[in-house]
Amino acid sequence: MTTRPLDLLDVDALHSEEELAIRAVVRRIVDDHVRPNVAQWYERGQVPVRDLAKEFASVGLLGMHLPGHGCAGASAVAYGLACLELEAGDSGVRSLVSVQGSLAMFAIWKYGSDEHKDRWLPGMAAGDLIGCFGLTEPDHGSDPGSMTTRARRDGDDWILDGTKMWITNAPVADVAVVWARTEAGVNGFVVPMDTPGVTAREVKHKLSLRASCTGEIVLDGVRLPADALLPAARGLKAPLSCLTEARYGIVWGALGAARDSLHTALDYAGAREQFGRPIAGFQLTQAKFADAAVELQKGYLLAVHLGRRADAGVLRPEQVSVGKLNNVREALAIARQCRTILGANGISAEYPVMRHAANLETVLTYEGTSEIHQLVIGQKLTGLAAFG
Incomplete structure (x- = not known):
């Protein structure tokens, strides 16, 4: 059984x-x-x-x-x-x-x-309108505070200039939330994608996250009315709070890729015979499964704990960093390990494991790299900021 x-x-x-x-x-x-x-x-x-x-x-x-x-x-x-x-x-x-x-x-x-x-x-x-989120720039990923996209006043209007990169949904989006530097600091703007001066170009030749639409947004003298400004978003804390919201979903999502990889490998190992018996019956294979299952369950318990804290309204950003750092790192290790169990078949698109492993390489770095989350946790532990 x-x-x-x-x-x-x-x-x-x-x-x-x-x-x-x-x-x-x-x-x-x-x-x-x-x-x-x-x-x-x-x-x-x-x-x-x-x-x-x-x-x-x-x-x-x-x-x-x-x-x-x-x-x-x-x-x-x-x-x-x-x-x-x-x-x-x-x-x-x-x-x-x-x-x-x-x-x-x-x-x-x-x-x-x-x-x-x-x-x-x-x-x-309702799915009638697609949105995207323009924060990351070609030269400013982990350090969004150094963004070069600018918004300046022209009468009652705003004029936006800059470039955003690696923006999911951008090539098909109807609206973008774009973050730009103003005289007052960092502000957010709601930008309809059909506004003159907005261009979205799809990023091609990706080797990971290929079942996702990714693009570059170029803003060239984009004129927006005064009410395009997000009135309650003041400073870099606003977009970072949005990232915390998205990172929480990743804490759970990465476990899905890990679970699917592990289920696939278990089914495969139970049916694949070598040396006269299923490879699931060999000690080394079972050790791989045991380690993967333990890490999957630990990550799940962490996700549930963070979720309950979120529902209680007490979840803190550094706690989300703990979840994102651990669960994505362990999910990637599980997918890689499961790939070895499938042997040569592990690289075939007939099985999802290599696709999950390749995707998780991207998940490891977007919404904050592992190093950034380590520094977030490190700052909380020591009281000292080590960024930069």
């Missing part, structure tokens, strides 16, 4: 019936709409963002943890479970949902005016 890795500690007992029901819905939509197609999307480097957004919106996944304006208002733990199931399909698919809900929609929901919220959030929740 076999036991699935997350059943070893009976972690389902940690969840309410509602949370498990939401998980089941997301698992079904991934099984129906992602798994049959994702290997092809990955190989081609193309993903039907708008079609997927509509499917996800049909079950309330877009901005699901936000209240009002057509959003589901689900708990943080339920949102985490959704991220796990989405990334069990593919990291790029989870990124679509994360950027839409936890970056673009969250920024408008938290920092926008009532007019911003009424104009954009219902359509984004």
